[in-house]
Amino acid sequence: MALFDKSINALKKNKEQEQNQSLMKLIKRVHSVVENTDIEKHRQSQDYFGALLGNSKEMDITSVDVEGMHGEWVRVNRVHMKKYVILYCHGGGYSTGSCVYARTLTTKLACSTSMDVFCFDYRLAPEYPYPAAMEDAMKAWNYLMVLGYGARDVIVIGDSAGGNMALSLVVKLKEEERLLPRGLVLLSPWTDLTASGKTHETRAEVDPVLDEEYLRQMTENYAAGQDYENPLISPLFADVTDFPPTYIQVGDNEVLLSDATMLHKKMIKANVPARLDVYKGMWHVFQMSPFKTAYEAMDKCAEFIFDICR
Known part of the structure; x- marks a missing residue:
């Protein structure tokens, strides 16, 4: 009987691995369609996919202007929580991405948490290099404060470069001796523009989304001539003492x-209440994809948020 159980488990494991491999190949093909050497076409392709995958009759999406910066509120069309709010920082290497592209994530978050989500179109590199995006993140933060939210009412979430931005925003708030958000949720965060981590090499062959050439280009677009170890550029080098509770999700098959x-x-060394989930067989910001593991990951984010909002 034990041998039979082992055989069944082995078959299940092989099937899961085959499904992961198929998904990885699909993601690679989709990403090659979205990615374009013409940065403007790249941005347009992302918006197309965001509009396609992020549309839902359950959602109410409202555009707003924040001192000349476009933003949008994503809300569920039902009675939901109003006390807390999510500030969402979209990814895209600081050179691409938008509120529309981020709907693949913001709609899932609004649905899983029943909270309002505010996303914003910060200025993009190379047209607007550092510190333009950081200034816009602070503008979005101040906008929420003017609306009457307190710092402790806000959960800041970001994917990839948006995870970098979420962390950098907390670094900046600390520098200005302002109150910090209630919590952080980081999806495949890009924390180190010096690319010092070992997985930049060990995962190079299996990552279907990112490669070193792309990361080098994004780094140059955003921070050419800057000190890459500046904590506002690479928050891995920041003093994270007193950071808010943080939840990190990352795929096992990504260079980041x-x-x-x-x-x-x-963070653990600095006594920050931080939790990390590494998803086996997953890729960079896999949560964007419309499949079971992505929705389960969003539910995990919601659980973390509910825990810190008690």
């Missing part, structure tokens, strides 16, 4: 795995 694990290790 080390960016997440090194940050988590640093």
Whole structure:
């Protein structure tokens, strides 16, 4: 009987591995369609996919202008929680991405948490390099404060470069001796523009989304001539003492795995209540994809948020 159980488990494991491999190949093909050497076409392709995958009759999406910066509120069309709010920082290497592209994530978050989500279109590199995006993140934060939210009412969430932005925003708030958000949720965060982590090499062959050439280009677009170890550029080098509770999700098959694990290790050492989930067989910001593991990951984010909002 034990041998039979082992055989069944082995078959299940092989099937899961085959499904992961198929999904990885699909993601690679989709990403090659979205990615374009013409940065403007790249941005348009992302918006197309965001509009396609992020549309839902359950959602109410409202555009707003914040001192000349476009933003949008994503809300569920039902009675829901109003006390807390999510500030969402979209990814895209600081050179691409938008509120529309981020709907693949913001709609899932609004649905799983029943909270309002505010996303904003910060200025993009290379047209607007550092510190333009950081200034816009602070503008979004101040906008929520003017609306009457307190710092402790806000959960800041970001994916990839948006995870970098979420962390950098907390670094900036600390510098200005302002109150910090209630919590952070980071999806495949890009924390280290020096690319010092080992997985930049060990995961290079299996990552279907990111490669070193792309990361180098994004780094140059955003921070050419800057000190890459500046904590506002690479928050891995920040003093994370007194950071709010943080939840990190990352895929096991991505080059930025080390960016997440090194940050988590640093936070634990500084006594920050930090939690890390590494998803086996998953890729960079897999939560965007419309499949079971992505929705389960969003539910885990919601559980973390509910825990810190008690």
